[in-house]
Amino acid sequence: MENNEITFYLDSIAHAKIKNDQESFHMSPTESILIKRIIVNYYPKCNEEMKKLYDKIKSLMTVKMNQTFIGKMSWHITQYMAEKSINKSVVKKNKHKKDKLHFRINNNELELELILSRCPTDASRSEFIASIIYSYLDNPQYVRERIVFKNELEILEEAIKENQLVQIKAKSNRKNKPAFQIISPKEICVSNEEIYNYLLFKKSVDGKDETRSIHLFNIDTAFLLPDNCTFSLEILNYFKRMKRNGVQFSINDDTIxxxxxxxxxxxxxxxxxxxxxxxxxxxxxxxxxxxxxxxxxxxxxxxxxxxxxxxxxxxxxxxxxxxxxxxxxxxxxxxxxx
Structure with a gap:
């Protein structure tokens, strides 16, 4: 890619929602980190959904029409469908207001560069990037969190499937907290309010097994370990109660x-x-x-x-x-x- 500096335009309402996700997921104040994660992590699903819509629109058009015209028309309708959930919340007088954003592609970000190179010929690169972000924003918050932290989620899901221990590093401002913890992951759960994702896990505290939960966004790094997990009936019952009442609150006693x-x-x-x-x-x-x-x-x-x-x-x-x-x-x- 000749110019590593990427400029694109985003609806101001969509931009505000991106900033809100950046704050809600406790991410770096550098906005480009979130933008690039969305593009890389969400493009495969977004591309699949947009291709289905694109192909459906083309199939409804007569074969006698000019193919270039069909391609352009299909892209513009697809783009409109991606933007409509954003535009419906915009005040009419500000409907066409766009914010100018930038990010730079670093030398090791080949996947990002590859995705941007797949921009349709009938669209500008700015439109292509914006369409991915609009589609991402059309998901509920807990789904967006799973998209942004896709890599961490996949490691945890693999560990849960194979019943393996995991070593995690959690984001924390607390002093004297161990940088890494070895845990037994049990399940990824969505809060009852369907806002955030939590990992339910067991860990040893002073020689005693206890339940814990942690925000998905608070897991900075995760590594699979070869050892297997075990869960007592007591711990499994505590997990069951946490899921019913609120997974964000750990339970480690039988109090009624x-x-x-x-x-x-x-x-x-x-x-x-x-x-x-x-x-x-x-x-x-x-x-x-x-x-x-x-x-x-x-x-x-x-x-x-x-x-x-x-x-x-x-x-x-x-x-x-x-x-x-x-x-x-x-x-x-x-x-x-x-």
């Missing part, structure tokens, strides 16, 4: 939380769909307002902070004592100036 909602509290629990809502167990009773939950302690505290004045924790005793202490600290804080 028993609470009594007030009438208003029960209405709020039933009607308000807060994110990360734990699922009530089957023996919960709407008539009495007594509900049971088997989520993690952190999950319970995070979610039910919305309900502390509209519910009473009946069990376990430790949670009652925690809330009593919390209430007393609030009394002390707010009463000193009254």
């Amino acid at each position: 939380y028993k609470i009594r909602f007030t009438e208003d509290g029960l209405k709020r629990y039933n009607n308000l769909n807060y994110l990360e809502k734990p699922v009530a167990l089957e023996n919960s009773d709407p008539e009495t307002g007594i509900y049971y939950f088997d989520c993690s302690e952190m999950h319970f505290k995070n979610y039910f902070a919305h309900f502390y004045d509209e519910m009473e924790v009946l069990e376990p005793k430790e949670m009652r004592e925690y809330l009593l202490g919390l209430g007393q600290r609030m009394v002390n804080m707010y009463s000193k100036d009254i």
Whole structure:
């Protein structure tokens, strides 16, 4: 490629969504890294889908028409279909506003260079790149995350399929955290809200097996190891509970939380769909307002902070004592100036 500096134009709304993904997936502030990952990781699927549409459009046109015209028309219709999900959210007066973006192809990025060389003759390179990005953005966020972190995902999926241990390096700002961890991967799960992907895994903590979960975007590197994984029935049950309540919260005990909602509290629990809502167990009773939950302690505290004045924790005793202490600290804080 004669010029390694690539310039293309992207709808301003689409550009804003790319920036949002960059932030949501905790990626480098260098925007070109995400752009290049999208092109390389998503092009095969995007090309397959666009080719099906392209061929379908051509098949509907009469064979007597000029073939060059058919090719150009097919490309423009295909491009329109790729852009329509973006344009429908754009205010009419800004409909044709485009942002100018750049990225540079480095010497070791041969796959990226090859993809760009496959730009259709009936389209500009800018249109070709934009069509890939528009198609990518038409996917829900958790699918986009899987596209961006395709390489890491494939290694983890292979390890899960073959029941192999994995050594991972996680992105973290915490000090004194090991750079690499050896883990037993169990499953890649999507959060109940269908926003992020999480890896469920087991690891040894002070000689004891515990469950964990980690954002897919937080896995910086993953290596397959030759050893096999094993999971006890207890650990498998913890995974099952995590998947039901919220895979982002690790569970490593058998605590059941028993609470009594007030009438208003029960209405709020039933009607308000807060994110990360734990699922009530089957023996919960709407008539009495007594509900049971088997989520993690952190999950319970995070979610039910919305309900502390509209519910009473009946069990376990430790949670009652925690809330009593919390209430007393609030009394002390707010009463000193009254």
